[in-house]
Amino acid sequence: MEVSVTVNGERRSADVEPRTLLVHFLRETLGLTGTNVGCDTSSCGACTIHVNGESAKSCTMFAVQADGAEITTIEGLASEDGELHPMQQAFMDCHGLQCGYCTPGMVMAATSLVAENPGGLDEAGVREGLEGNLCRCTGYHNIVKAVLSVGGAA
Amino acid sequence: MTAVEDPITTTAIGTPMKRREDPKLLAGEGKYVDDIHVVGQLWMGMVRSPLAHARITSIDTSAAEAAEGVHSVLTGPQLQEMGLWLAPLPCAWPVTEDMVNPPHYPTAIDEVHHVGEIVAVVLADSRYGAADAAEQVIVDYEPLDAVASIAAARDGSATAHSEHETNKAFHWPLVPDPDALEAAFANPAHHVKANFVQQRLIPAAMEPRGVLAVPSPMGGDVTLYSATQVPHILKVMIAATTGIPESKIRVVAPAVGGGFGAKLNINPDEILAVTLANRLGRAVRWTESRSEAAFSTHQGRGQLQTIELAADADGKLQGVRVHIDADMGAYMMLITPGVPLLGSFLYTGVYDVPAFGFTCDGYFTNLTPTDAYRGAGRPEASYAIERAMDILAAQVGIGPDEIRRRNYLAGGEYFENLEVPSTLVFDSGHYGPNLDRALELADYDGLRAEQARRRAAGESKQLGIGMVTYVEICGLAPSRALGGLSYGAGGWEHATVRLLPTGKAEVVSGSTPHGQGHETTWSQIVADKLGIPPEDVTVLHSDTAISPLGLDTYGSRSLAVGGVAIAAACDKVVEKAKQIAAHQMEASADDLEFAGGMFSVSGSPDQAMPIQAIAFGAFTAHNLPDGMEPNLQEQVTFDPTNFVFPFGTHVCAVEIDEDTGAVELLSYVAVDDCGNQINPMIVEGQVHGGIVQGVAQALFEEACYDEDGNLTNPSMMDYLVPSAADVPSMVTDYTVTPSTSNPLGVKGAGEAGTISSAAAVMNAVVDALSPYGVVDMDMPATPQRVWRTINEAKGGQA
Ligand code: FES
Numbered sequence A: 001m002e003v004s005v006t007v008n009g010e011r012r013s014a015d016v017e018p019r020t021l022l023v024h025f026l027r028e029t030l031g032l033t034g035t036n037v038g039c040d041t042s043s044c045g046a047c048t049i050h051v052n053g054e055s056a057k058s059c060t061m062f063a064v065q066a067d068g069a070e071i072t073t074i075e076g077l078a079s080e081d082g083e084l085h086p087m088q089q090a091f092m093d094c095h096g097l098q099c100g101y102c103t104p105g106m107v108m109a110a111t112s113l114v115a116e117n118p119g120g121l122d123e124a125g126v127r128e129g130l131e132g133n134l135c136r137c138t139g140y141h142n143i144v145k146a147v148l149s150v151g152g153a154a
Numbered sequence B: 001m002t003a004v005e006d007p008i009t010t011t012a013i014g015t016p017m018k019r020r021e022d023p024k025l026l027a028g029e030g031k032y033v034d035d036i037h038v039v040g041q042l043w044m045g046m047v048r049s050p051l052a053h054a055r056i057t058s059i060d061t062s063a064a065e066a067a068e069g070v071h072s073v074l075t076g077p078q079l080q081e082m083g084l085w086l087a088p089l090p091c092a093w094p095v096t097e098d099m100v101n102p103p104h105y106p107t108a109i110d111e112v113h114h115v116g117e118i119v120a121v122v123l124a125d126s127r128y129g130a131a132d133a134a135e136q137v138i139v140d141y142e143p144l145d146a147v148a149s150i151a152a153a154r155d156g157s158a159t160a161h162s163e164h165e166t167n168k169a170f171h172w173p174l175v176p177d178p179d180a181l182e183a184a185f186a187n188p189a190h191h192v193k194a195n196f197v198q199q200r201l202i203p204a205a206m207e208p209r210g211v212l213a214v215p216s217p218m219g220g221d222v223t224l225y226s227a228t229q230v231p232h233i234l235k236v237m238i239a240a241t242t243g244i245p246e247s248k249i250r251v252v253a254p255a256v257g258g259g260f261g262a263k264l265n266i267n268p269d270e271i272l273a274v275t276l277a278n279r280l281g282r283a284v285r286w287t288e289s290r291s292e293a294a295f296s297t298h299q300g301r302g303q304l305q306t307i308e309l310a311a312d313a314d315g316k317l318q319g320v321r322v323h324i325d326a327d328m329g330a331y332m333m334l335i336t337p338g339v340p341l342l343g344s345f346l347y348t349g350v351y352d353v354p355a356f357g358f359t360c361d362g363y364f365t366n367l368t369p370t371d372a373y374r375g376a377g378r379p380e381a382s383y384a385i386e387r388a389m390d391i392l393a394a395q396v397g398i399g400p401d402e403i404r405r406r407n408y409l410a411g412g413e414y415f416e417n418l419e420v421p422s423t424l425v426f427d428s429g430h431y432g433p434n435l436d437r438a439l440e441l442a443d444y445d446g447l448r449a450e451q452a453r454r455r456a457a458g459e460s461k462q463l464g465i466g467m468v469t470y471v472e473i474c475g476l477a478p479s480r481a482l483g484g485l486s487y488g489a490g491g492w493e494h495a496t497v498r499l500l501p502t503g504k505a506e507v508v509s510g511s512t513p514h515g516q517g518h519e520t521t522w523s524q525i526v527a528d529k530l531g532i533p534p535e536d537v538t539v540l541h542s543d544t545a546i547s548p549l550g551l552d553t554y555g556s557r558s559l560a561v562g563g564v565a566i567a568a569a570c571d572k573v574v575e576k577a578k579q580i581a582a583h584q585m586e587a588s589a590d591d592l593e594f595a596g597g598m599f600s601v602s603g604s605p606d607q608a609m610p611i612q613a614i615a616f617g618a619f620t621a622h623n624l625p626d627g628m629e630p631n632l633q634e635q636v637t638f639d640p641t642n643f644v645f646p647f648g649t650h651v652c653a654v655e656i657d658e659d660t661g662a663v664e665l666l667s668y669v670a671v672d673d674c675g676n677q678i679n680p681m682i683v684e685g686q687v688h689g690g691i692v693q694g695v696a697q698a699l700f701e702e703a704c705y706d707e708d709g710n711l712t713n714p715s716m717m718d719y720l721v722p723s724a725a726d727v728p729s730m731v732t733d734y735t736v737t738p739s740t741s742n743p744l745g746v747k748g749a750g751e752a753g754t755i756s757s758a759a760a761v762m763n764a765v766v767d768a769l770s771p772y773g774v775v776d777m778d779m780p781a782t783p784q785r786v787w788r789t790i791n792e793a794k795g796g797q798a
């Protein structure tokens, strides 16, 4: 089946098997390997992207379900000239990543969490908001710090 | 000679430098194995046994073979017949001469010994095609009795391997002075005997393991990309197992998404991918799914421990006696039997214990093999002694802080090179001030006051306070010491440092990062040593074609062995550069000073040369001392003479809701001492992550098996890796007691958090429940288990 999406501002189409997961479509058909796969039960959040402006686990959707959607992946977050998005920069400044495998999903989840909470977040809000994204390396301490530095309540 | 410039003063060591690894990883440009694709690749799908113990009676591959896009389907016997390997998968640690080690081939031949063991492989054109075809292979089994626990293994009415008479794999004793031990336990004022269960854990690095083997048909070479911590060891072992000459094998560990010991092995899939790619002349790839990982990657822990303490009336230890039964799982993998031994030396912890004895029996079960998992044997040891110390404190009637103070080595004062009863020599320690700092940061007195208040008020949410002072043995290791323990390899590490013609440095390291930030840390060391900016340092690693010598990353060894090798290679570069500088400045080398990257003649500061100019001079070789070889490149293989022994005190508080049994970790304070630090930011990150992995064992995680040997919670839906919502922020601080084992004075930090936190949390849980007379509880302290314990203690209405 033909699937057309706008990914990181660019229109991309391809013919895929109907059962192709969106994450495999992004990674293997379109070659956008920044989005990772960490589980097979929608538990880990490594595959988190933005679909039509909202965060979504791309392993829980078929590519065909995303037909016509606007998608942002981690590759599309930094500005054109390569300047990191404030959330990416915060992860770097706060040492919010080690192996980096959870990081693309974590950053994508964190940017939408902050966007959904314009009034600002407290620590509990960040921790609960990122419950669907697992990290085995950092113990979350510095991830929470990074997210609060961008989207914490004043 | 170049004009004199102000020397650059670099003080990179000790600063929390941001990681150079991060921009790429943050942009999604990290290339993990599953991100790498080559034209013509075949996807491997595994047909796995659904039974824990069974004889294979027939395999029907016809439907799978007929499926579209399937290249071939190969059963265990067919693979064996193809002669792809010469020997079974290696166990590098035969702990005793008579250790039982059943052959472990990449696939089962006629009998399966754990759920998930491979019985056939499928090669297909696509990921989905391989998975589909694997499901179409029909295997008939004749079930055999399964050994699904250590207790069942001990009982022995069934054996995990039909050809064995018992399940026992080995007996390993470490009893330096049996008479002294017996005397200590003859009539002690206090005798504590406790049994602890180290439940099996699934390591669950966020990146699943995966392989991609790419042959180069002309040369007969093969490149294996593997999500591994140990490309160098893997290369040697592939050669030994398959007979492919070492020089024809290249192993690359690209970006690796966490390891924690789970990527420290020689796995069936690695051997299958290499040999099939080699034989077929096509690239072969495979990535485990998360649910498959519970069978395709080894697990951790799996021990039953009995620890006894003998103490005098004041609680001063006189002896420690330990026995453990360790679950090997179905097979001996790379260091399976050695894991409990790594812990054996630490059952006396940080304490002055006159007499010590340890014995371990290893048992086979029909479960996924066990092997190293963060801490490997040492979290288990630390747990046993630190839980037992709390039980002793309660018996003696003193606080957990006091029992520790009374027993610290050297009375809690500074010591160095101190021999302990387990026969090791601890490099350095200073436990008293470390405890003081942790208690202060945790507001220990305030916590106790709040605990007393809640108890007096009979509140339903009770407070528990737990502490641990741990020591760990790491920086693996002196090769001789490893040899003495029958380990099959050495413990050295290699480094090459080159100063290139342009004045930039290139470092080749044999240690292999998978999240630890080696590139940043190594650049800090080199920058300081050579007096050049850290950004001028390139770090090369994790590819056996670029870094041919190395022993990789595990056991918190990278800095204490590999980092020290780099520093020493830098010293050699500076030494050679000094000879060149002296020659070119027509001065005596003895009169030259080196600071901030500049060689200058003492007493005449305007006569000076930067090291970059020397590098160019070493490259052109126009004007070198007679007989000197061109170029500035030095190598060092560092083999330490002792381990390193980091230590620390962790204090935490938990709140237990008596009505629901829910345990909330309220606060966690860690004061660690890993000697000198190169990058404190990275150290802190290691501590955080380590702590949460130990908390996970204490409160959340357990690989649960039914009596037939089926894992009931293989997926991440059922196996509870904690999320951000399950843990608090932590408070960390440090004391600094430099190691005497290496010239940098560094210890290790990768495993420390995990070695301490499970015991700290369980000490707090038991402390909260102590008013009910609870003295122990098994991990994980789930709400159900806590609730049941409270109700049983209250009068058995559970
Ligand atoms: S891969 Fe999508 S949630 Fe784990």
Ligand code: FES
Pocket: A096, A097, A098, A099, A100, A101, A102, A103, A134, A135, A136, A137, A138, B206, B257, B258, B515
């Ligand atoms: S940084 Fe490794 S899993 Fe999060």
